[in-house]
Amino acid sequence: MSTVSVIVSTCDQTKMLEKVLWGFNCQTYKDFELIIADEGSPDPTKELVAKIETVMPFEISHIWQKDNGFKKGEILQKAILSSKSDYIILTQGDCIPREDLVQVHYMNKEPKTVISGVSYLLPLNISKTLTQQDIEEQNCFKVDWLKSKGIKKLSKGTRHNSRGYKSKFHNTFTSSKQSLNRYNSSGWKKDILRVVGFKEDKEGEGNLPGEDLQNHGIKFRQLRYSAVCVHLDYKRISQTTAVSKKSGENRKFLVIQQKMIGDVLASTIICRTLKYLFPECTVHFVVNENTLPVLYNNPHIDQIIVFKKEYSENKRAFYLFLRSIRKHSYDVVIDAYGKLESNLISIFAQAPRKIAHYRWYTSWVYSDTVVESQEADSKNSLANKIRLQLLNPIAPEFDDYSISPKLFLNQEEIALAKQKVSALKRNSDQKLIMISILGSSALKTYPSEYMSEVVDTICSNTDGILLFNYLPNQKDEAKAIYDRCNEVSKSQINFDFYATSLREFILILSQCDALIGNEGGAANMAKALRIPTFCIFSPYIVKAAWHDSSTGLNTAIHLNDYHPELFVNMNKNKIKKVISSLYDYFKPNLFEDQLLLFLNKYCSNTILDNSLNEKY
Known part of the structure; x- marks a missing residue:
């Protein structure tokens, strides 16, 4: 079995993919398999793979899926799951590797560490005329050759020639921020699967959110002057x-x-x-x-x-x-x-x-x-x-609208957050649920008498600990909702546990198993942390404007889902005037089944009728 799996993402780039494959044919370290993650390329790519695999010294696999609109995450998921090695190198079908790329990544591997390299964009004229001989002779990595082709200034040229101690020096003092890129990076398969959430029974998010690794105790290492590839230019670029x-x-x-x-x-x-x-x-x-x-x-x-x-x-x-x-x-x-x-x-x-x-x-x-x-x-x-x-004006062919916001925590912050919430739980398996108890204004806040019913439903169906999220000037309103709850619920609510700053709130939220309540800033932060959310939208807010279904973790409830007739010929000004009467229709029993389904999925021990799974 190979020690490394190289995954090359591509989509209808046959000519460039062939040049990339010749680049991997020149590698000094040859104990690797190569998997082509193909997002809907037509037959020429399949024909290229069939032809070229007969002359390559390494195993080539071709994983293909229908092009459903720039969903790289899904095909990348399949490719990673199909890999036979424990160590993964990620690159793209328009990035030619320097002859030592695989060796550099593999020899520098460390436990719980991902490595990022660099790519240098070749101009369109050189990209088109680059030959197999140029790749085999490594001309595209030679500064003098590049200058002879008309590149007057090569500000990053030292990367192409850096080797040994010179590259180590530059890597140590690089000013670039650490991040896991799509075109030249590597890591342990188990780490990538755990963090990215690649599961055989789930769809990918459409993106590879590698930066989430830092939230899971995995370090970054930049090898920008050692792990090098060139990025071929083409029409879109x-x-x-x-x-x-x-x-x-x-x-x-x-x-x-x-x-x-x-x-x-x-x-x-x-x-x-x-x-x-x-x-x-x-x-x-x-x-x-x-x-x-x-x-x-x-x-x-x-x-x-x-x-x-x-x-x-x-x-x-x-x-x-x-x-x-x-x-x-x-x-x-x-x-x-x-x-x-x-x-x-x-x-x-x-x-x-x-x-x-x-x-x-x-x-x-x-x-x-x-x-x-x-x-x-x-x-x-x-x-x-x-x-x-x-x-669109600067990237007219880019149309991947599945990208979602993210929050980033360092290891010190994660450790501090775990320390803060550890004392709240009776045992390590107990769930921690953040309740967005109030909106940013009365117009965006679910009525208190209804919210207390929602809290009682949560507490009667899970033994989790509940934390109330509210602004300092909303404490009296939050206390009024707490007072309406039954005694069982009160025993599960830690009302006095309060974040002293926005960043501290983010840290605490990162350790929660779910957020339930009013849609707003807290819910958006939970989504950016990949925390499951159950959001109750104000009738005043358009659900489609802020509901993000890309991760499959978020449930959104809006009165329009149940009573669309109430919104006929209504605009925001009209809704604002009748918001109280609209809330009269928006009682918790409307969405109780969906709330129970959410609790069962993310907050355990919910009493659930199995028919709800079929209904929702």
């Missing part, structure tokens, strides 16, 4: 080079989102996707000061630019801030906020490309505007989709 005259490595993006916590968290998917499309780019993110805790440790943001409260209150302070923005020389501004302050930031940035959602009164500010979609994707929320659509 060449289209995006119109972003600026700079190379992909030097491209600099500014993303703006000065709003609430949920909006900022949702907009991090823009940063994440930019890093996927342009692996060597720089991403800066403008956010309000109070939202910083949801951004800590995020590997997709190179610099957070804080928009302080004083900038909104003091014109001179705001002007000085705008002048500081101009000094960064951004190539692209992506304004996800679209208000006056962000309009001015976009203007002062003086970027060649400025992108925002279409507004007739501000369209003159931007070089590109995008009309907001009104239809949610089948696997994601509308809030996520409209943010990702802002990338």
Whole structure:
């Protein structure tokens, strides 16, 4: 059995895949199998594999699935599960490995550690004319050869020639953030399966969220000057080079989102996707000061630019801030906020490309505007989709709207969180349930008399410990709901356990088995931690806007699901005026069966009628 499994993701890239396979034929370490994870390529790819496997010294497997719309996670899941080795190397069908790539990854493996390498984007003209001989002679990794082909500046050229102590030195002092990429990374199969959640009986999320590894005690190691491959350019990438005259490595993006916590968290998917499309780019993110805790440790943001409260209150302070923005020389501004302050930031940035959602009164500010979609994707929320659509002007063929926001915790934070919640449980198997007891306003809050019934239902069907989430100024309202609960429920509620900061709340939430209650910021953070959620939406909020079904962990309840007739010819203004009467219809018995099903799945020992599984 081979000691390494190399998984190559591809989708209708036959010519490039052939060059990649010749690259693996040159490897100095040859004890590996190669698995092609094929997302719906037509027959030519199958024919290529059949032809080339006869001349390769290693075993080649071809795992194929129908193209259902950029769902790389699903085919990658199948490929990893089919691998025969304990150690996995992940790459793509347009990345040619240097001759020592497999050796570097395998020889540097460590327990509970993933390794990330680098790729250098070859220009389109070299990508097209690169021959088998060039690959076998490693020309595409030689700085002098690349310069002879017209590359005037090779800022990362030292990577191609770095070996031995030189590469170790550069690896030690690299300034790049640690992250698990799709094109050049490796790790133990058991770690990847455990963290990513690849199960034979579940669908993939459509993405490989490798950055979640750090939340599970797995370390990162950067070998950017040792594990090297070149990324072949092709039509989609060449289209995006119109972003600026700079190379992909030097491209600099500014993303703006000065709003609430949920909006900022949702907009991090823009940063994440930019890093996927342009692996060597720089991403800066403008956010309000109070939202910083949801951004800590995020590997997709190179610099957070804080928009302080004083900038909104003091014109001179705001002007000085705008002048500081101009000094960064951004190539692209992506304004996800679209208000006056962000309009001015976009203007002062003086970027060649400025992108925002279409507004007739501000369209003159931007070089590109995008009309907001009104239809949610089948696997994601509308809030996520409209943010990702802002990338259409610079990546017109990218349409993977299944990407979801994530929160990132370091090992010290995880240890602290476990310590904080350990004293709450009578035993280690007892479930911990966060209750989003109140919304951010009365308009978005499920009535207290109903919420107490929901809490009683939870406590009568599980022996878990309940924690109430509320703002400091909502304590009296939360206490009123607690007082309405029965005595059994009160014995399971730890009312006095309260987070002293937003970051501490995130840490505690990360150790919970589920979140149940009002939809809002807490629910969005739970989703970003991959914590199962049962969200009760206010009739005022459009369910499709914030319900994320991409992970299969989230249940969303809305009055419109049960009484659609109440929403005929209703807009937000009308709903706001009659919100109390709408809540009268939204009693807990409407969704009790679904709540029991959720509790049975994630919170154990629920008394459940088996027919509910068939019904829901």
